Amino acid sequence: MxxxxxxxxxxxxxxxxxxxxxxxQLLYPKDTVVDxxxxxxxxxxxxxxxxVKDEEDFATTHFEKVRLSAGFKSFELxxxxxxxxFRKHMQAFVENKTTVKMSTLMEIYNTLSSRATSGEQLxxxxxxxxxxxxxxxxxxxxxSALIAGVFGAWLELDEAGIQRLIQCGxxxxxxxxxxxxxxxxxxxxxxxxxFTQLKTHTMLGFDMLKDCDVDVHILKATLMHHERxxxxxxxxxxxxxxxxxxxxYIAIIDAYEAMTSARTYRQSLNPxxxxxxxxxxxxxxxxxAILRPILSHIAATQLGxxxxxxxxxxxxxxxxxxNALSRPLLQAGIVQLDLSKEPGVEIVSIY
Numbered sequence: 001m002x003x004x005x006x007x008x009x010x011x012x013x014x015x016x017x018x019x020x021x022x023x024x025q026l027l028y029p030k031d032t033v034v035d036x037x038x039x040x041x042x043x044x045x046x047x048x049x050x051x052v053k054d055e056e057d058f059a060t061t062h063f064e065k066v067r068l069s070a071g072f073k074s075f076e077l078x079x080x081x082x083x084x085x086f087r088k089h090m091q092a093f094v095e096n097k098t099t100v101k102m103s104t105l106m107e108i109y110n111t112l113s114s115r116a117t118s119g120e121q122l123x124x125x126x127x128x129x130x131x132x133x134x135x136x137x138x139x140x141x142x143x144s145a146l147i148a149g150v151f152g153a154w155l156e157l158d159e160a161g162i163q164r165l166i167q168c169g170x171x172x173x174x175x176x177x178x179x180x181x182x183x184x185x186x187x188x189x190x191x192x193x194x195f196t197q198l199k200t201h202t203m204l205g206f207d208m209l210k211d212c213d214v215d216v217h218i219l220k221a222t223l224m225h226h227e228r229x230x231x232x233x234x235x236x237x238x239x240x241x242x243x244x245x246x247x248x249y250i251a252i253i254d255a256y257e258a259m260t261s262a263r264t265y266r267q268s269l270n271p272x273x274x275x276x277x278x279x280x281x282x283x284x285x286x287x288x289a290i291l292r293p294i295l296s297h298i299a300a301t302q303l304g305x306x307x308x309x310x311x312x313x314x315x316x317x318x319x320x321x322x323n324a325l326s327r328p329l330l331q332a333g334i335v336q337l338d339l340s341k342e343p344g345v346e347i348v349s350i351y
Contacts, residue, residue, distance in 0.1 A: 001051050006042050009050070011035050016051040061351040062305055063270075067128040075115040075125045082108045083131070087138045094177045094208070105170050106163070109145055119150035120301045127260050127268055136185055137176050144250070144257050145169030151253060154297045155290065165249055168221040171214065172250050175205030175222070199234050202226055220244035225251050228285040240287060248287045252278075252294060255286075271298050272347045276326035299325045302350060310346040313337075 001016035013034040019027045019042065027045060028038060034052070042050065056068040066072050086108055092098035116122035126146060131139035148169035152162035176184055179201055183194055190198060205222040224247035227233035229240035259269045259277060269277070275295050283291060299320045306316050307330065315330035315337055327339035339345060 001057055002054050003049050004052050005049055006047055009034050009039050014053045016053045019050055021045045061349050063127055066124045072125055072128060078115050079112060082112055083135060086142050109166055112146060113149055119153055122146060122150055130262055140257060141170055141173050144253050147253050147257055151294055154294060164215055164217055168218050168246050168250050171218050172221045172225050174208060175201035178204045202235050217244060217246040221247045221250045225254055229287055230284045248290055252286055252291055270350055271302055272326045275299060279326055295325050305350050307347045308349045310348050
């Protein structure tokens with residue numbers, strides 16, 4: 001809400017607070033829609049300033065409120081400026097083998113991460129970003145680097161480890177810049193031939209980086225981030241003990257970024273839908289010791305929010321179920337709902 005001079009009022013604005021005369025007489029209750037008659041009466045009673053609702057006050061979900069906030073708008077502008085710089089440097093490397101200075105990438109990271117007051121807020125900001133179709137691959141890498149900083153802190157890595165993980169985030173999917181955009185972002189199911197071509201991005205990226213002066217973990221994360229602990233991944237069907245620890249981190253970051261980014265063919269998944277997708281694999285494909293604390297942290301950040309369920313009920317999140325992180329305990333009026341006992345009900349929005 002914001003205070004506004006009576007003379008600046010226009011028809012259609014909505015009062016955010018009750019308006020009283022100087023004799024303490026209620027002139028208009030909050031939520032009154034301003035029209036000529038309202039403005040005339042306020043003038044007659046010499047009301048100089050009133051409170052009106054702004055865009056954010058009309059938002060219905062948490063993420064709509066984030067998107068309309070001044071902080072997000074500032075971040076969005078900075079993000080687009082940084083994206084232009086990031087894209088220029090990465091394209092120069094892919095096309096001309098021009099060295100990308102790590103200090104330049106870390107400056108981009110620091111500029112963007114400093115625009116958020118916490119890791120949780122940074123994730124909220126990224127959730128609301130809508131990159132152009134031409135920037136989808138670059139945005140995926142830039143977002144992954146920003147997410148890496150948040151997850152690295154949650155995992156209590158030391159400063160050197162967090163920096164290394166951020167740098168892995170910038171580079172691990174660089175091989176995709178060698179593949180056609182219509183293959184990478186096809187909305188329908190890939191054919192077997194298309195999927196075989198897509199899987200080459202790990203080797204393409206490794207080949208591009210192997211002769212560069214980069215940390216060995218960046219090389220391994222680039223090559224191994226689609227390996228899975230149960231041996232079902234690619235390119236080498238490695239099992240857990242054979243996969244580099246930073247590749248394990250990046251595998252989770254890569255999947256999280258994909259699920260929380262909007263695409264032309266689907267909306268971003270909300271945090272509990274993301275957690276449910278990870279839980280579906282039963283902590284078999286990803287390293288449970290890494291994945292579980294990340295999912296626990298994501299779930300804990302939702303405490304206190306209201307949710308709308310798939311059966312149209314509304315409730316508040318009051319407790320996280322550690323044995324089923326995507327199925328929290330809710331309060332709906334005087335009734336408590338345990339979603340772990342209602343498998344057919346899903347959280348469809350958070351506000």
